[in-house]
Amino acid sequence: MGVAIDAEERRVRLAERHLLLPSTRIDDLPEIADDLVALHSSDPVTVFLSAMARMAHPSLEAVEKALYTDRSLIRHHGMRRTLWVATPPVARLMHAAATRDLIAPERRRTCTLLAAAGVQSPEQWLAEAEVQVLADLRKHGPSTAREIGQRLEPLRQRLQLAPGKSYAAAQSAHTRVLYILGFAGQMLRGRPSSWINGAYRYADAESWLPGGLGELDPTQAAAELAGRWLRRFGPATTADLQWWMGWTVARTKQSLADCGAVQIDLDGVAGWLAEDDPPVGPVEPWVAVLPGLDPTIMGWKQRDWYLPSTSLEVFDGVGNGGPSLWVDGRVVGAWAQTKDWTIHTHYFERVAAPRRREIDQRIDEMKSWIGNTRFTIRFLGDIHARLLGTRTVRGPASTRTT
Numbered sequence: 330m331g332v333a334i335d336a337e338e339r340r341v342r343l344a345e346r347h348l349l350l351p352s353t354r355i356d357d358l359p360e361i362a363d364d365l366v367a368l369h370s371s372d373p374v375t376v377f378l379s380a381m382a383r384m385a386h387p388s389l390e391a392v393e394k395a396l397y398t399d400r401s402l403i404r405h406h407g408m409r410r411t412l413w414v415a416t417p418p419v420a421r422l423m424h425a426a427a428t429r430d431l432i433a434p435e436r437r438r439t440c441t442l443l444a445a446a447g448v449q450s451p452e453q454w455l456a457e458a459e460v461q462v463l464a465d466l467r468k469h470g471p472s473t474a475r476e477i478g479q480r481l482e483p484l485r486q487r488l489q490l491a492p493g494k495s496y497a498a499a500q501s502a503h504t505r506v507l508y509i510l511g512f513a514g515q516m517l518r519g520r521p522s523s524w525i526n527g528a529y530r531y532a533d534a535e536s537w538l539p540g541g542l543g544e545l546d547p548t549q550a551a552a553e554l555a556g557r558w559l560r561r562f563g564p565a566t567t568a569d570l571q572w573w574m575g576w577t578v579a580r581t582k583q584s585l586a587d588c589g590a591v592q593i594d595l596d597g598v599a600g601w602l603a604e605d606d607p608p609v610g611p612v613e614p615w616v617a618v619l620p621g622l623d624p625t626i627m628g629w630k631q632r633d634w635y636l637p638s639t640s641l642e643v644f645d646g647v648g649n650g651g652p653s654l655w656v657d658g659r660v661v662g663a664w665a666q667t668k669d670w671t672i673h674t675h676y677f678e679r680v681a682a683p684r685r686r687e688i689d690q691r692i693d694e695m696k697s698w699i700g701n702t703r704f705t706i707r708f709l710g711d712i713h714a715r716l717l718g719t720r721t722v723r724g725p726a727s728t729r730t731t
Contacts, residue, residue: 332602333594334564336634340658342609343635346561347625348383349617349655356385358395359416362402366557367415367423369622370404372707373527376414378620378695387698389524397520403538404518404529406431406511409575412518417538419557424514424542425550427575431512439505442488446502458484458506463515463533471519471530471537478503507531514542525704551580552587559603562628564593566600572630596634616684617655618664618691621708626650626660636660640677642712651710656684664692665716670703672696673716 344350348364355361361383362368368376376396381387395402396414407413407423410431415423436455443451465480466472478485478501486502510516510531517537518529534541555570562569571581589604619625626643627650629635636643640660644650654662654674662676672692680688706713 332591334600334602335596338609339564339634341612342563343625343658344612344615345609349625350612350615352613354383354385356391358384358392359401362414362416363419363557364561365624366554366561367407367413367419367624368402369624369627370412370414372620372622373521374525374704374707375620375622376404377524378698379623381695381698382617382619382623387694389698393520393524400538405514405542408573419554420538421543421545422550422554422557425545425547426554428512428514429547432509435505435509435512439488439502439509442490442505443486443502446486446488448486455506455509458503459510459515462503462506462510466516466531466533467536471532473528473530474501474504474507477507477531517542525702548583548587551576551584555581555584555590556588556603559588559590559601560606563602563606564595564600565629566595566598566631569629569631570601573628614657614684615655616657616687616691618688618695619653619655621651621653621706621710622649623653625655626653637678642677643710645708645710649708649710651706651708651713653710654688656680656688662688663710663712663716665706665709665713666704667717668703670701675712675716677712 345353346364348354348361358380361380365379368379370376377389377392380392381389384391396404401416402414403417403420404412404414405420405423406428407415408427413423439455440451443454448454461481461484462477465477469476469480481503484501484503484506488500488502488505490498490500507516511518515534516531517534519532519537521527521529555574558570558573559565562573567578567581567585570585571578574581576584585601590601591604591606593600593602635658637659643653643660643663652664653660654664654676661678661680662674664672664674666672674688674692709717
């Protein structure tokens with residue numbers, strides 16, 4: 330571990346490589362996605378706000394064009410069973426290195442649910458349902474789950490999820506069939522009714538993306554994906570990569586070896602750099618207003634170098650980061666949009682007035698992008714409940730309205 334990198338240098342790398350400096354903003358959306366490896370899409374709003382925070386000329390229309398017209402960005406389940414948006418080459422890597430592992434467990438779970446609902450021969454029922462849904466998509470083109478269910482009414486078998494639990498729910502079987510087809514790479518998600526909506530249209534993968542998601546070798550794909558992540562998120566620890574990928578320890582270590590990762594001293598612990606990692610120089614002061622689940626806040630398991638102990642409430646109890654305010658590579662505050670379209674902010678620490686004015690300017694820019702659109706934050710950090718008035722959360726009384 331001859332090379333040593335401290336927290337300050339990590340924050341410099343973060344700013345430059347995640348396109349958070351004014352001088353690094355670009356309008357090439359596939360390049361933005363590649364520079365973050367992929368964009369989180371569990372909340373559809375995140376994709377748009379994350380991309381526009383890094384664009385020289387932010388535009389909802391430009392992001393929609395990349396997603397649904399050019400299809401230079403593809404939405405697909407990947408690491409940690411999470412929905413992501415990535416360029417087709419990265420989506421294929423994700424599919425081979427992470428998504429295909431989800432197919433067998435999801436099929437077993439669905440067959441168990443079908444059997445509990447009284448379906449005889451659930452494996453046969455599921456296999457036939459997959460064929461029917463794919464045939465329907467090829468015939469009718471991109472369709473919502475509701476449209477597919479209306480056309481294939483026999484597949485709308487009701488399944489009971491978590492019966493007897495407080496969170497019990499019912500789900501139509503054809504919806505689970507769509508999930509499995511997605512994990513299998515045979516279905517992709519298309520345009521929803523609006524940019525804040527997660528009710529996507531579903532499309533046959535080959536018709537949406539020529540060549541589909543392919544059949545890459547999983548070991549080679551894992552090595553390349555690990556190398557891409559290190560070039561954008563490194564230096565980082567083994568635990569960071571394992572958490573981000575959702576892999577086992579053994580697979581994580583093997584992928585680090587396969588991609589030629591270089592071991593370094595990371596503030597006294599073992600860390601890793603990509604073997605072709607370029608040097609970094611000083612960067613100008615910067616601020617950022619990032620959405621919940623932005624790739625930058627969600628990029629590492631060990632976060633103390635950018636997340637002060639005073640700012641922990643920007644996360645929820647299971648590790649989802651909510652909308653955040655950044656100054657020079659540190660999370661210093663949080664923000665939320667209320668029902669009357671007002672943006673409320675909360676600072677976890679004292680921030681100099683000039684830097685707060687810069688943040689206010691970035692918030693005004695964001696408001697100009699979204700216009701009168703009202704959206705719901707799907708993954709609230711602990712502090713956001715306070716900002717939205719849903720419950721009381723302890724914290725400094727520095728809340729303000731913008």
